[in-house]
Amino acid sequence: MQSHSPLNFAGADSPAGHDRRAIGFGGVVSPLVGEMAGRPEGAFIGRSATVLSCTNNFTPSLLLVPSMPRRLLGLLLVLPALGVIALLFILPLVMSAIGAFQLDGGWGLGNFTKSIDLYAKDIVFTLGIVSLSTALIGAGAIAIGGYLTLGAHPVAVSILRFLYRWPMFIPFIVVGQILRTFLAKNGMMNNTAVSLGLMTPLDAMSFLDWRGIVIAFVWKQTPFVALLVAGAMASVNREGIEAAVNLGASRLRILFEIIVPQVITTLSVGLILSFVTMMSVLSVPLMINAQSPTMLTADIAFRVNAYGDYGVANALGLISLLLASSVAWIYLKISMKERA
Amino acid sequence: MGAFRPSLSVLWWVPRGIIFGLMAFFIFGPLFNMLLWTVTEKWYFPHALPLEYGFSAWKRVFEPRGGALESLGNSLVVAVLTVAVSLALAVPAGYALARLKLPLRSLILLAFLIPQAFPNLTVYVNVARIFYEIGLNGTIAGVVLVHVSHGLVYAVWIATAAFSAIDVELEQAARSIGAGAFRAFRDITLPLAAPGLLASAIFVFLESLDEFTGSYFVGAPDVNMLPLLLYTAGSGGNYQVASITALLLLVPSLIFMLIVERFLKADVLSRVGR
DSSP, rough: OHHHHHHHIIIIOOSSSOOOOHHHHHHHHHHHHHTTTTTTHHHHOOOOOOEEEESSSOSEEEEEEEEHHHHHHHHHHHHHHHHHHHIIIIIIHHHHHHHHEETTEEEEEEEHHHHHHHHHHHHEEEEHHHHHHHHHHHHHHHHHHHHHOOOOOHHHHHHHHHHHHHGGGHHHHHHHHHHHHSTTTTTTHHHHHHHHTSEEEOOOOOOOHHHHHHHHHHHHHHHHHHHHHHHHHEEEEEOHHHHHHHOOOOOHHIIIIIIHTHHHHHHHHHHHHHHHHHHOOHHHHHHHHOOOSSOOOHHHHHHIHHHHHHHHHHHHHHHHHHHHHHHHOOOOHHHHHHHO | OHHHHHHHHHHHHHHHHHHHHHHHHHHHHHHHHHHHHTTTTOOOOOOOOOEEEOOOOHHHHHHHGGOOOHHHHHHHHHHHHHHHHHHHHHHHHHOOOOOOHOOOOOHHHHTTHHHHHSSSHHHHHHHHHHHHHHTOOOOOOHHHHHHHHHHHHHHHHHHHHHHHHHEEEEEEEEHHHHHHHHHIIHHHHHHHHHHHHHHHHHHHHHHHHHHOHIIIIIITTOOOHHHHHHHHHHHHHHHHHHHHHHHHHHHHHHHHHHHHHHHHHHHHHHTTTT
């Protein structure tokens, strides 16, 4: 720790009772914001800035912590990134929401009644597939993360650590392609089962329907959530776990009563990211199961490509938007409650 | 009792072996299947393995009219530019979200999730309409912008986590011995956050390489990308070309998978999304 001595007089030894985070930034902001606001720096000292006296003579005797300008600088730093989202996503999203109500001769709900008439089954199908996949991904991620954290045998743990991550970075379109050849009636899965004598070629069936989509989603997304969850589990305090072990608690109980509650935020972030990703993936349903019933993304692409029917496509987009945003809303409520 | 222990712990390898064996089959089976297809000349039902092997599909893919080289080049250029633009936006934003008290902080964090949270198909249709008006449709820049909007959630969330995992006092120490604000950021905070930022760059890069929908509506047919080539070949039933393209997309993914854990430490991971 070379930085130990300056660290001490700047942070720990300075008078208590002020926001430490503010110190590092105090001097940065005030000149900058002072210039921007077109007034001399000194004007800030008496007004919005908090004046901190420092015990050490090495440092400038005044550290300025203006609270409003710091917020302004923060917003300025975030603004370009937010702007990209606003222009490239929210604006077209609003356009598609408006387009959903646009009919040939004016405005109305015609696109929605048509969507429900034609695709009600696909809406239920999509929600069912994505929910089932999310549940399986969550279970898989907890199992993998739990074994990596609590596994008794170091060799078994390192085998699992080596195995589980492979599908994570494989692009969805590649997942669709390789699982299409793997799960087909004459694919490698059935061929292996036949050559092991587990079944006859006549029993072989294709998994290229809703099961294929679920398998593809779980295959691709479980490692991602497991990586997040395992990382969070690794930073859980070991003392509580060891105390529970000493008291004779089973590892399953330790996992569900001590570890999972502590990583629930990370787990839900991972699952929500997966949920919304699966809601928007076009390539997997197109490549694995494009027949009816299929997922909404395939329907939207079909409406646009085959009929140029932007009205119904936009309405279907708005429907899946509502499904996805209800999940994001749940996350928001949970995280708000946690911070409160 | 003592004599049973060793044999019992050896017995544990039976369920472990079955589970790990099944996992390995379901993870590597599809990948192995794809590798077989890349060198297949002839393969039909009910044969478990190809009847003839050869590299004629590789020759077809890489000859000038095959389009693979053009698609590969476009995909790489777009991915690198997407990473550059995303990081340029995400580093200041992540720093602000980690260190400065922002009003509505969790709403701002959530805003970056929007492109991942909403079905982007209809959005890209409308983006293509806007881009057509301003002449960005069918250009590399247009595709990069679409990919940036999609990858920003990884860039911003991981950058935020990386910055908030750094001890504030290190920065304060640099400031108190006279470093300017920018210098403290450049010499202390940025190097410490670099592994996390590199991890976010990897996520953005792969997200761009993977992206299919946006490239299709904004890029095609002027800007050909690898996923597009894969999709066309696959739906045309040409599994050899599709598998070779899939392999080209896979290699960077697997390399990054092997190195990403070095950059994405537990202290950063546990802060993602907070």
